[in-house]
Amino acid sequence: MATLEELIETLKEILTLDKENYNAxxxxxxxxxxxxxLDQDDAYFIEL
Incomplete structure (x- = not known):
């Protein structure tokens, strides 16, 4: 299981990849x- 710190770092990285992810x-x-x-019907996922 990932730690909270790892989750926060992952979310920061996702935001830097595409600024539109800010509203995800x-x-x-x-x-x-x-x-x-919000503009997509499907989602993508990351294994923790």
């Missing part, structure tokens, strides 16, 4: 971090 919805489900932008 983020969910933690099991061992995955799901990111869904």
């Amino acid at each position: 919805n983020v969910y933690i489900g099991g061992e995955y971090l799901f990111i869904r932008r």
Whole structure:
């Protein structure tokens, strides 16, 4: 399981990849971090 610090660093990296990710919805489900932008129907995920 990832630590809170690792999750924060991952979210910061996601934001720097694409500024539109700033408005994305983020969910933690099991061992995955799901990111869904408002302008997209699907989401992408990162294994924690």
